[in-house]
Amino acid sequence: MYAQLVETGSKRLKTKEEMSPQEREFQEKVDAEIKIEAKNWMPEGYRKTLVRQISQHAHSEVVGMLPEGNWVTRAPTLKRKLQLMAKIQDEAGHGLYLYSAMETLGADRDEEIEKLHQGKAKYSSIFNYPTLNWADMGAVGWLVDGAAIVNQVVLQRTSYGPYSRAMVRICKEESFHQRQGYQILLDLMREGTDEQKAMVQDAINRLWWPSLMMFGPHDDESPNSQQSLAWKIKRKGNDELRQMFIDQTVPQLEFLGCTAPDPDLKWNEETGHYDFGEINWQEFYDVLKGNGPCNRERINTRKKAIDEGRWVREAAVAYAKKQKQRTQAA
Amino acid sequence: MTQAEALQEYLLRLADSDMILGQRLCELCGKAPALEEELALMNVALDLVGQARNWYEYAAELIDDGGDADKLAFRRDAHNYRNLLLTEQPNEDYAVTMGRQFFFDAWHYLTLKSLVDSSDERVAGIAAKALKEATYHLRRSSEWIKRLGDGTEESHRRMQDAVDILWRFTGELITPDDTDHIMAEAGIGPEPDQLASNWREMVNEVLTQATLTPGADDAWMYMGGKHGEHTEHLGFILAEMQFLQRAYPDATTW
Amino acid sequence: MSEWRLYEVFVRSKHGLNHKHVGSVHASDNEMAMENARDLYTRRSEGVSIWVVPSDTITASASDEKEVLFDPSEDKIYRHASFYELPDEVGHM
Numbered sequence: 001m002y003a004q005l006v007e008t009g010s011k012r013l014k015t016k017e018e019m020s021p022q023e024r025e026f027q028e029k030v031d032a033e034i035k036i037e038a039k040n041w042m043p044e045g046y047r048k049t050l051v052r053q054i055s056q057h058a059h060s061e062v063v064g065m066l067p068e069g070n071w072v073t074r075a076p077t078l079k080r081k082l083q084l085m086a087k088i089q090d091e092a093g094h095g096l097y098l099y100s101a102m103e104t105l106g107a108d109r110d111e112e113i114e115k116l117h118q119g120k121a122k123y124s125s126i127f128n129y130p131t132l133n134w135a136d137m138g139a140v141g142w143l144v145d146g147a148a149i150v151n152q153v154v155l156q157r158t159s160y161g162p163y164s165r166a167m168v169r170i171c172k173e174e175s176f177h178q179r180q181g182y183q184i185l186l187d188l189m190r191e192g193t194d195e196q197k198a199m200v201q202d203a204i205n206r207l208w209w210p211s212l213m214m215f216g217p218h219d220d221e222s223p224n225s226q227q228s229l230a231w232k233i234k235r236k237g238n239d240e241l242r243q244m245f246i247d248q249t250v251p252q253l254e255f256l257g258c259t260a261p262d263p264d265l266k267w268n269e270e271t272g273h274y275d276f277g278e279i280n281w282q283e284f285y286d287v288l289k290g291n292g293p294c295n296r297e298r299i300n301t302r303k304k305a306i307d308e309g310r311w312v313r314e315a316a317v318a319y320a321k322k323q324k325q326r327t328q329a330a
Numbered sequence: 331m332t333q334a335e336a337l338q339e340y341l342l343r344l345a346d347s348d349m350i351l352g353q354r355l356c357e358l359c360g361k362a363p364a365l366e367e368e369l370a371l372m373n374v375a376l377d378l379v380g381q382a383r384n385w386y387e388y389a390a391e392l393i394d395d396g397g398d399a400d401k402l403a404f405r406r407d408a409h410n411y412r413n414l415l416l417t418e419q420p421n422e423d424y425a426v427t428m429g430r431q432f433f434f435d436a437w438h439y440l441t442l443k444s445l446v447d448s449s450d451e452r453v454a455g456i457a458a459k460a461l462k463e464a465t466y467h468l469r470r471s472s473e474w475i476k477r478l479g480d481g482t483e484e485s486h487r488r489m490q491d492a493v494d495i496l497w498r499f500t501g502e503l504i505t506p507d508d509t510d511h512i513m514a515e516a517g518i519g520p521e522p523d524q525l526a527s528n529w530r531e532m533v534n535e536v537l538t539q540a541t542l543t544p545g546a547d548d549a550w551m552y553m554g555g556k557h558g559e560h561t562e563h564l565g566f567i568l569a570e571m572q573f574l575q576r577a578y579p580d581a582t583t584w
Numbered sequence: 585m586s587e588w589r590l591y592e593v594f595v596r597s598k599h600g601l602n603h604k605h606v607g608s609v610h611a612s613d614n615e616m617a618m619e620n621a622r623d624l625y626t627r628r629s630e631g632v633s634i635w636v637v638p639s640d641t642i643t644a645s646a647s648d649e650k651e652v653l654f655d656p657s658e659d660k661i662y663r664h665a666s667f668y669e670l671p672d673e674v675g676h677m
Contacts, residue, residue, distance in 0.1 A: 039644060039645070039646055062360075062365065062368075065359060065360045065368070066359075066360045068359075069356075069359030069360045072356045072359055073353060073356045073357055073359075073570050073571060074570055074571065074573045074574060075574075076404070076574035076575055076581075076584040077400045077404070077584050078379065078382070078383045078386070078399055078400055078403055080584055081379055082376060082379055082380060082383070085356065085372055085375060085376045085379065086376060088359055088372055089369055089372040089373060089376065089627065090627070092365060092368040092369045092372065093369055093624055093627060095365060096365055096366070096369065096607075096609070096624055097607055097624075099365070100607040100608040100609070101607070103590060103608060109610065110587060134574055134584070166607070173628070184584075187583050187584065188583070188584070190583075191582065191583040192581065192583060193578065193580050193581050195578060195581075196578065196581055196583075301360055301361065302360070304361070305360065305361045305362060305363065306363075306364075308363065308423075309362065309363020309364055309367075309424065310363075311482065311484050311485055311488070312363035312364070312367075312424045312478070312485070313363060313364055313587045313588065313612070314481070314482055314484075314485070314587070315477055315481025315482050315484070315485030316477045316481060316588070316612035316613070316616065317481075317587060317588065317612050318481045318482045318485070319476065319477040319478075319480050319481040319612070319613070320477075320612045322480060323613065364588070364610070365610075366609060366611065366616075366620040366623070369620075369623045369624055370619065370620070370623045373623050373627075469619075470619055473615055473616065473619070477612070477616075
């Protein structure tokens with residue numbers, strides 16, 4: 001859920017006639033695929049929607065470190081430990097790229113983070129699920145990063161320049177994440193003991209559906225999508241992206257020799273796509289509302305880090321001030 | 331102790347210290363005081379675990395019992411670990427985390443700087459790469475010691491407390507034993523007296539700039555890590571770090 | 585309000601190239617800005633040199649100045665080499 005469920009403030013598109021000359025000029029620029037830059041005029045709704053979407057995306061990267069941080073101290077080999085550390089580091093980095101893009105819109109990072117800690121800002125629900133065994137590190141990389149990449153690849157063409165450039169950079173760096181995850185699973189399935197193989201299937205069973213939920217509700221349940229699509233903040237509908245993800249993932253699943261916890265999952269010769277069962281939307285909205293297994297822990301951890309770090313950040317500011325005074329006095 | 335035995339011992343000390351400090355930093359994932367620090371801490375941790383792997387690989391070749399780097403890291407119990415006691419101390423607050431880092435970085439930097447000229451080519455090679463990383467680590471932690479020491483009243487108090495808490499573990503960094511002497515005589519490891527005086531000088535300089543008071547010269551020092559006598563912390567660190575290898579002893583791949 | 589200052593980061597990816605804007609970092613002082621920029625923007629050896637500049641010290645052209653500032657150069661095609669046609673016999677110049 002990186003570009004899903006972002007409030008745009010409008011449930012209906014304005015017609016060209018209803019737009020002000022400035023709005024019309026803006027929309028024409030967007031239609032012509034000309035990137036909008038920080039200093040350009042933009043409708044307030046566009047700016048707000050972007051701040052919401054980019055901060056939501058950034059929060060997801062940062063909170064997304066936690067389920068992996070849960071295993072980084074227990075990674076089984078030096079190689080796996082180093083890979084996981086590099087991946088977690090990238091996630092912090094991607095959060096920062098995104099906050100940086102968001103700040104070009106005049107939003108303040110600390111304020112947006114405060115909203116997250118107060119439960120007022122969203123982040124991807126997937127990170128509210130626990131990581132319970134080592135194979136989860138594989139499944140997170142393969143399924144969760146895989147779903148994120150499907151989303152992010154299209155977001156490289158998003159209309160806002162700084163966001164688009166951040167996405168390009170992120171996609172480039174993230175390509176190793178999914179492979180890293182899949183390789184963990186593949187190695188366990190090929191050379192692992194029965195217990196290790198069971199770990200893999202268990203991880204897939206738990207993370208399969210939440211990964212599909214990452215694409216957000218059906219398009220017809222997603223009232224903000226239309227405006228986001230018109231502004232080209234979002235480039236493709238939720239259902240289309242979800243289908244893309246399933247179509248590319250199922251063959252990989254079969255190659256592993258594992259199964260998905262979905263009896264309705266099967267190839268449809270006519271459509272050329274995989275059919276799949278209905279997502280448990282009740283669970284989706286429950287987790288979104290804060291009732292997922294780990295919502296409380298994730299936010300508390302982040303809040304605690306920032307709260308307990310206050311004296312450190314203040315010390316750095318105080319020191320910088322003293323240094324400045326010293327240079328001026330000298 | 332033969333020179334060959336001393337070298338194995340010495341390599342394990344380098345490796346284990348890197349590994350355990352890297353592990354401590356991993357514990358901070360998602361808990362750093364600022365997002366930028368999140369990245370920086372993981373960066374240092376990544377460097378340290380990477381260096382540990384290099385030292386382990388060399389050690390495993392010399393030990394030559396069919397084991398590899400992973401076996402050394404994940405299948406030895408606390409009494410076989412040779413890390414400095416300093417590295418296994420808990421993260422506590424950021425003053426302790428940074429104090430631990432700075433005391434270690436100063437020692438690490440000076441040690442590696444000397445190892446670059448080691449008569450053992452393999453050691454010199456690993457050290458050359460590690461030195462670049464350690465130089466950066468030292469620069470970062472020195473800056474933080476100054477920021478915290480000379481920041482606010484609260485940060486000064488916390489940083490001074492951290493120095494006081496950690497000081498008793500610093501003696502081990504600069505008190506040589508047989509292994510250190512054999513390594514120095516063979517031209518493999520640093521000259522102990524030189525290392526000690528350089529370390530003191532470096533630490534005193536930064537602490538003074540940070541308006542902090544170092545511990546007394548004759549302070550009692552807690553030592554033993556280099557011989558496998560650890561604080562109670564190490565057992566728990568290993569219980570977590572080695573969990574999978576211990577829980578699934580039959581597994582040959584991960 | 586942010587506790588730390590916002591810095592813009594410029595990275596020279598290799599010798600001979602210009603520094604290019606890559607994004608921003610938060611930091612309490614210049615030294616920290618440099619270290620944070622290094623850790624964030626050169627993790628995959630993307631750079632050989634970094635500039636960090638406090639964001640509030642940058643003066644940027646406003647979008648409504650575009651016509652005044654940049655349009656006048658559009659019809660000065662004689663500033664471009666392709667404006668000058670030379671006979672083929674002259675060869676590459």
